[in-house]
Amino acid sequence: xxxxxxxxxxxxxxxxxxxxxxxxxxxxxxxxxxxxxxxxxxxxxxxxxxxxxxxxxxxxxxxxxxxxxxxxxxxxxxxxxxxxxxxxxxxxxxxxxxxxxxxxxxxxxxxxxxxxxxxxxxxxxxxxxxxxxxxxxxxxxxxxxxxxxxxxxxxxxxxxxxxxxxxxxxxxxxxxxxxxxxxxxxxxxxxxxxxxxxxxxxxxxxxxxxxxxxxxxxxxxxxxxxxxxxxxxxxxxxxxxxxxxxxxxxxxxxxxxxxxxxxxxxxxxxxxxxxxxxxxxxxxxxxxxxxxxxxxxxxxxxxxxxxxxxxxxxxxxxxxxxxxxxxxxxxxx
Amino acid sequence: xxxxxxxxxxxxxxxxxxxxxxxxxxxxxxxxxxxxxxxxxxxxxxxxxxxxxxxxxxxxxxxxxxxxxxxxxxxxxxxxxxxxxxxxxxxxxxxxxxxxxxxxxxxxxxxxxxxxxxxxxxxxxxxxxxxxxxxxxxxxxxxxxxxxxxxxxxxxxxxxxxxxxxxxxxxxxxxxxxxxxxxxxxxxxxxxxxxxxxxxxxxxxxxxxxxxxxxxxxxxxxxxxxxxxxxxxxxxxxxxxxxxxxxxxxxxxxxxxxxxxxxxxxxxxxxxxxxxx
Amino acid sequence: xxxxxxxxxxxxxxxxxxxxxxxxxxxxxxxxxxxxxxxxxxxxxxxxxxxxxxxxxxxxxxxxxxxxxxxxxxxxxxxxxxxxxxxxxxxxxxxxxxxxxxxxxxxxxxxxxxxxxxxxxxxxxxxxxxxxxxxxxxxxxxxxxxxxxxxxxxxxxxxxxxxxxxxxxxxxxxxxxxxxxxxxxxxxxxxxxxxxxxxxxxxxxxxxxxxxxxxxxxxxxxxxxxxxxxxxxxxxxxxxxxxxxxxxxxxxxxxxxxxxxxxxxxxxxxxxxxxxxxxxxxxxxxxxxxxxxxxxxxxxxxxxxxxxxxxxxxxxxxxxxxxxxxxxxxx
Numbered sequence: 001x002x003x004x005x006x007x008x009x010x011x012x013x014x015x016x017x018x019x020x021x022x023x024x025x026x027x028x029x030x031x032x033x034x035x036x037x038x039x040x041x042x043x044x045x046x047x048x049x050x051x052x053x054x055x056x057x058x059x060x061x062x063x064x065x066x067x068x069x070x071x072x073x074x075x076x077x078x079x080x081x082x083x084x085x086x087x088x089x090x091x092x093x094x095x096x097x098x099x100x101x102x103x104x105x106x107x108x109x110x111x112x113x114x115x116x117x118x119x120x121x122x123x124x125x126x127x128x129x130x131x132x133x134x135x136x137x138x139x140x141x142x143x144x145x146x147x148x149x150x151x152x153x154x155x156x157x158x159x160x161x162x163x164x165x166x167x168x169x170x171x172x173x174x175x176x177x178x179x180x181x182x183x184x185x186x187x188x189x190x191x192x193x194x195x196x197x198x199x200x201x202x203x204x205x206x207x208x209x210x211x212x213x214x215x216x217x218x219x220x221x222x223x224x225x226x227x228x229x230x231x232x233x234x235x236x237x238x239x240x241x242x243x244x245x246x247x248x249x250x251x252x253x254x255x256x257x258x259x260x261x262x263x264x265x266x267x268x269x270x271x272x273x274x275x276x277x278x279x280x281x282x283x284x285x286x287x288x289x290x291x292x293x294x295x296x297x298x299x300x301x302x303x304x305x306x307x308x309x310x311x312x313x314x315x316x317x318x319x320x321x322x323x324x325x326x327x328x329x330x331x332x333x
Numbered sequence: 334x335x336x337x338x339x340x341x342x343x344x345x346x347x348x349x350x351x352x353x354x355x356x357x358x359x360x361x362x363x364x365x366x367x368x369x370x371x372x373x374x375x376x377x378x379x380x381x382x383x384x385x386x387x388x389x390x391x392x393x394x395x396x397x398x399x400x401x402x403x404x405x406x407x408x409x410x411x412x413x414x415x416x417x418x419x420x421x422x423x424x425x426x427x428x429x430x431x432x433x434x435x436x437x438x439x440x441x442x443x444x445x446x447x448x449x450x451x452x453x454x455x456x457x458x459x460x461x462x463x464x465x466x467x468x469x470x471x472x473x474x475x476x477x478x479x480x481x482x483x484x485x486x487x488x489x490x491x492x493x494x495x496x497x498x499x500x501x502x503x504x505x506x507x508x509x510x511x512x513x514x515x516x517x518x519x520x521x522x523x524x525x526x527x528x529x530x531x532x533x534x535x536x537x538x539x540x541x542x543x544x545x546x547x548x549x550x551x552x553x554x555x556x557x558x559x560x561x562x563x564x565x566x567x568x569x570x571x572x573x574x575x576x577x578x579x580x581x582x583x584x585x586x587x588x589x590x591x592x593x594x595x596x597x598x599x600x601x602x603x604x605x606x607x608x609x610x
Numbered sequence: 611x612x613x614x615x616x617x618x619x620x621x622x623x624x625x626x627x628x629x630x631x632x633x634x635x636x637x638x639x640x641x642x643x644x645x646x647x648x649x650x651x652x653x654x655x656x657x658x659x660x661x662x663x664x665x666x667x668x669x670x671x672x673x674x675x676x677x678x679x680x681x682x683x684x685x686x687x688x689x690x691x692x693x694x695x696x697x698x699x700x701x702x703x704x705x706x707x708x709x710x711x712x713x714x715x716x717x718x719x720x721x722x723x724x725x726x727x728x729x730x731x732x733x734x735x736x737x738x739x740x741x742x743x744x745x746x747x748x749x750x751x752x753x754x755x756x757x758x759x760x761x762x763x764x765x766x767x768x769x770x771x772x773x774x775x776x777x778x779x780x781x782x783x784x785x786x787x788x789x790x791x792x793x794x795x796x797x798x799x800x801x802x803x804x805x806x807x808x809x810x811x812x813x814x815x816x817x818x819x820x821x822x823x824x825x826x827x828x829x830x831x832x833x834x835x836x837x838x839x840x841x842x843x844x845x846x847x848x849x850x851x852x853x854x855x856x857x858x859x860x861x862x863x864x865x866x867x868x869x870x871x872x873x874x875x876x877x878x879x880x881x882x883x884x885x886x887x888x889x890x891x892x893x894x895x896x897x898x899x900x901x902x903x904x905x906x907x908x909x910x911x912x913x914x915x916x917x918x919x920x921x922x923x924x925x926x927x928x929x930x931x932x933x934x935x936x937x938x939x940x941x
Contacts, residue, residue: 059846092848104839105839105842105843106840107843108843108844108862109938110857110862119853120847155937156937171843171847269773334897449649452649452652453646453650453652454648456646456921457654458877458879458880458921459880461917462657462896465658465898465910466658466913467902468901468905469907484623504902516660537914553884553899555902565776568776572780589774597769598768601765606874
């Protein structure tokens, strides 16, 4: 991991066109910076806007009548928020790869694995048909699929969930992109398979120096694997911090998430939950959107716009105006 | 029902279409009941010169034998719709019952045997079977009803059986059974209504098909034959005069279309209500 | 990077070559179709004999001479017990002998073989025209964002399905044959492409119903496919437009339409009878009606049987196509 900045997201807003006149804001403040070779986790509850933000990364917002209504997404200096289709064609798949949610998606069910890998590799002008086929086998090897020669000829419905995800990862890394966006790539898979796939991603990161954005709702998983974590809540990024510093979190939401880990609960002890529900999209209240559920809430939190990032150190930003009053070690109850 | 409530009901998906279709259907049924009752001309009366174009005296004109097309068209309603109704109701009854029995029966061999017979019958297009069997029964609307009762039930039985199998394996049936409810009651109160809802839905679409089937067979001369006032037969009779006197064919044809379309609207509306399309 | 992991999945146990699987499945299904065809034969045979009425007296009249009636029964093969009748029938089938027609003093197989191509041509042309219209139509409506377009589509197809085909035929004849003279009123030539002149209008009539049914199902199917995640993945991969259209939108959506098509073609075999009557085409439907009117029982039986077998074949072929297009289909 170098210190060179690959992605710089600054105050991004994402909105959805509901009808000709009605708009709905899904994300109203997102800021994040990703370095080359860094693995960044993106975590949040459903409705936090993390998936829509990812779609902004790969340019599939338009399909869902959504668009970037503000801010910049700088990828290697290119502003993706304003990118036209030619730009996207040069970037999508080639410089930014995408691994979709394992539960929902997978490879195209009417094509063989080989056909799909070749599809992706076709974008590389240097490879002719034979070289492409060889490269496809190599890719299957990289993602640790045994007997790639057989798997190539199979259809997705003959593969298990874990294997399908490996194929998706293979397609994503095929052209050696600089950034991979993985949206909940292991949700719904067996725990052991999850661990394998996470390790695979880590290996890919180290070997090819690819930056990875790993989206999930599972904090322990992300924490184990990622270098840094960004937490989102109700359409805004509220904290970015190194995973090693998770116990030094300076935002009540992150703390609450950490404390509510089910695996930390003592036997026969109480399970800690976060009280209340995240505010629904479109029904965001004034002030900080966590103010109804926060243990550290003060009057200042109830008014004004949602707080923006406050820089605490080079790697740590938080959006809590009361961060100073948060006690040092979160580990204590 | 107040106007406001009606408006709101109409706004829901599918309901406006059901309303249109039902209105159209009721209109033609009412016309079929009252016009023959009150109208001055009968369907077989020779009322004037042949092939007169529609006028105030003969609203739909006269046909090639000088009969009033208006009267004949509406006299045909109870034949076309009535015969079709029987051709659906009887197979519906037979097929649903047999289907339910097959669905809950434990006798695997018997079920397999009858099911393959059902599949065999269903393999034939209804029109072909009907036409072929007319060869043995002789043409006539009565023959058609008999033939449909003998063959169309298989389509209902197939649907009923598939549904009955699914329903009987549901958890709530098993629960009722363990609670000690008598089997007959379970069938009557839980399985039968559930299965019937599906076969009734099919019956509605089938009604359209059978109306067209009966008219089609009559058109070919295999069901209602001239001089019967029936839409298919009338269309066939008027065919030779279509160039000069199209009204002889067009009005019965339009009536047939009206009936079929009104029912199609009802089916479409019901589908939209359930969100299937 | 090439360390293998613990348990690899189904692939190991089912290390198969896809082509072999395909061939195997086709074989099994074919055998099953033959079994259904057999049942179809039995049904055709049985139903016809179940119907009340004595064919001999139907033909000769109720007060005909009893000796003549006996002779007729013998000629029709009705003097032996039903099982024997069936065996005779079946034996004849295998040898390609469908019996002798009572109307024309010809072999029934002869009649069938000269009439069947006409009907098949009509069906093929109808299906071709329908697909050419239905697929682009469904694509257009499914990808259009306009609510109005979808509404018009759904309403008009719902109406079009219900229209009686013989009536539509007569109206179109009025317009195209009589007023514009674009289509002949009568006649037929069997050679291609001459026969197209006589087949195009009946095919268009068939197409009105067919397009409505097919495009609705395809429209619904495409709608479902567009919501799938792999389509989005396809966009991301940057695939060429035509390839995307076929492999990511059409191919995954066509399976239900194909299965339905094979079913509809079976139904069309029925309605084709009416079309042939309206357009005076010498197809197998016309032969059937003629045989029915003339109480030509051997011909009727043989034609019913043929129809049944053709439907079974259509259904087999339809399922095969669906599976070939989309592996998710149960075959």
